[in-house]
Amino acid sequence: MSVEILAPGVYSTIQDQGRFGFRNIGVPVSGFMDKTSAKLANSLLNNELDAAVIETLGMGLKLKFHQRTYISICGAQCDITINQNPVSQNSVLEVRQNDILHFGKVQKGIWCYLSIAGGFQAEVVLSSRSFFQGITKKSKLEKGDRIKTLSSTQPILNRTKVKPQSRSIDNPIEVFKGPEFNSLNSQTQSYIANSSFQVSKAINRMAYKLEKDHKLSAKEIITSPVQPGTVQLTPSGELIVLMQDCQTTGGYARVLQLTEQSLSKLAQIGSGESVEFLLIEF
Amino acid sequence: MSVIIQQFGERGILLSWQQKIDEKTSKKVHFYNQRIKDQLSDFIIETVTTYCSLMVLIKQSQNYHFVNIVKMEIEKIVLETPKFETIESKFWKIPVCYDLSLGQDLQSLSQQKNLTIDDIIKLHCEPVYTVSFIGFLPGFPYLQGLNQKLITPRLSTPRLSVAKGSVAIGGSQTGIYPQQSPGGWHIIGRTPLEFFNTKKSTPCILQPMDSIQFYPISLEEFKDVR
Numbered sequence: 373m374s375v376e377i378l379a380p381g382v383y384s385t386i387q388d389q390g391r392f393g394f395r396n397i398g399v400p401v402s403g404f405m406d407k408t409s410a411k412l413a414n415s416l417l418n419n420e421l422d423a424a425v426i427e428t429l430g431m432g433l434k435l436k437f438h439q440r441t442y443i444s445i446c447g448a449q450c451d452i453t454i455n456q457n458p459v460s461q462n463s464v465l466e467v468r469q470n471d472i473l474h475f476g477k478v479q480k481g482i483w484c485y486l487s488i489a490g491g492f493q494a495e496v497v498l499s500s501r502s503f504f505q506g507i508t509k510k511s512k513l514e515k516g517d518r519i520k521t522l523s524s525t526q527p528i529l530n531r532t533k534v535k536p537q538s539r540s541i542d543n544p545i546e547v548f549k550g551p552e553f554n555s556l557n558s559q560t561q562s563y564i565a566n567s568s569f570q571v572s573k574a575i576n577r578m579a580y581k582l583e584k585d586h587k588l589s590a591k592e593i594i595t596s597p598v599q600p601g602t603v604q605l606t607p608s609g610e611l612i613v614l615m616q617d618c619q620t621t622g623g624y625a626r627v628l629q630l631t632e633q634s635l636s637k638l639a640q641i642g643s644g645e646s647v648e649f650l651l652i653e654f
Numbered sequence: 655m656s657v658i659i660q661q662f663g664e665r666g667i668l669l670s671w672q673q674k675i676d677e678k679t680s681k682k683v684h685f686y687n688q689r690i691k692d693q694l695s696d697f698i699i700e701t702v703t704t705y706c707s708l709m710v711l712i713k714q715s716q717n718y719h720f721v722n723i724v725k726m727e728i729e730k731i732v733l734e735t736p737k738f739e740t741i742e743s744k745f746w747k748i749p750v751c752y753d754l755s756l757g758q759d760l761q762s763l764s765q766q767k768n769l770t771i772d773d774i775i776k777l778h779c780e781p782v783y784t785v786s787f788i789g790f791l792p793g794f795p796y797l798q799g800l801n802q803k804l805i806t807p808r809l810s811t812p813r814l815s816v817a818k819g820s821v822a823i824g825g826s827q828t829g830i831y832p833q834q835s836p837g838g839w840h841i842i843g844r845t846p847l848e849f850f851n852t853k854k855s856t857p858c859i860l861q862p863m864d865s866i867q868f869y870p871i872s873l874e875e876f877k878d879v880r
Contacts, residue, residue, distance in 0.1 A: 392699050392700060392711075393699065393700045394700070394792075394857070395700055395702045395711075396700065396701060396702055396703060396787075396788065396862065397788045397792065397793055397850075397857065397858035397861075398788040398789045398790060398791055398792045398793055398794055398858075399792045399857075400792075497852050498852055498857065505835075506791065506792050506833045506835065507792060507852055548661070548663060548664075550662070551660060551662060551668055551670065593673070594673050594674070594675060594704070594705050594706060594707075595704050595705060595787075595789070595796075596670075596704050596705075596706075596707040597662075597668065597702040597703075597704055597707055597708070597709035599662070599663060599666060599709070599711075601663060602663075619789060619790060620702050620789050621702070621704050621787065621789040621790075626662075629662060629663040629666075630663075631663075631664060632663075632664055654661050654721075
């Protein structure tokens, strides 16, 4: 039982909840960029919420099913077809042997999730199936790859079409103060809390850089622990939001910390769009 | 007790000691790391230690106050044991081949520092280094204790590929690349030993606070060990 990659698209990987327990030996957490959407895709199929899915960025992913099974697609909105017939996201889809699934143009969002009944059975390395260079054999999916799947014997009768969380840009990103927030001067503090920042072109699974702002600056710190969702401020005024594949330590001031929900939300905001932070208390 | 204990995100507790890089502070960090892991193992996922900070990550719970309760427990542990003891660590002797074919930057470093290559090797093998923490890449040890004469700013343009086992100098630190990866440090040699393997029950041989010392081997010995 397997799924065959005919074309990997811009950047596709296998992801699950991530790798916990190895950060003290420098192994990043990894895992779904947009947890909310990945878990939604799994829940539609009655999978474990943390079952492994294919996460794809941009258009072009094309795959072939070698057995009859059920799938669901959530996350970024894109033009998706099965055997060239448009199909809808956020619902359960039945696929047959030799069906070809194609991810076309992305309309909104960044990361799209394909879940399959039972979850993708990629190799577990250090307690997770999430791809990461140097940890798993592969760091991204390539043409010709075959990913093992479970045979699904029972039909999934879940005919509900779920409504994904709305991602209005007016919706501010909720953040806690980071460890160095209080050591910033008061103007910088209020500027960060009351301005909007543009997402730059430099976005990937490690970090989303926001456009440089010359009104901002912070001194470097002695290398200290960081985690996904930590917002670093560099001496030159760059805000860097650390994402799932980030290193475990860093030397820039940690000024904010995104909530887990807002981290999923930010992951779907693309280059050129703007974000506002809303400070909340613990 | 000069430590700040604060919440860091929904599931993190951060302990920050006096912000300086020295052995005493590092030992303190590791003593309390061990204490907290021993006494609160049911509540925590994992911890991350650096020079003078410790991040404790708390398991998910339905109880909204759970993180706060664990935070109070951590405060109690730190207050109740104001005196720290040095926790036991291992000492490793690591063979390094400083042949010019493996230490691509030895020649340029020798010119830059006005030292002979033999001087560099001697200065690099003399000290006993401490593993401050593992970071940057899976299994990459940051080693403290580099001789002042060898301190060198990182390459202005990092290399796209550094060979597995490369021993390098970056700023005031030295380290070992546990696998092939990009890197901006000056490569002075290579060790034939393997330090990181996900298939092993202990994937990373070196642990924070371990002590290590390098010793030179010839190119023939390097090839033999491999």
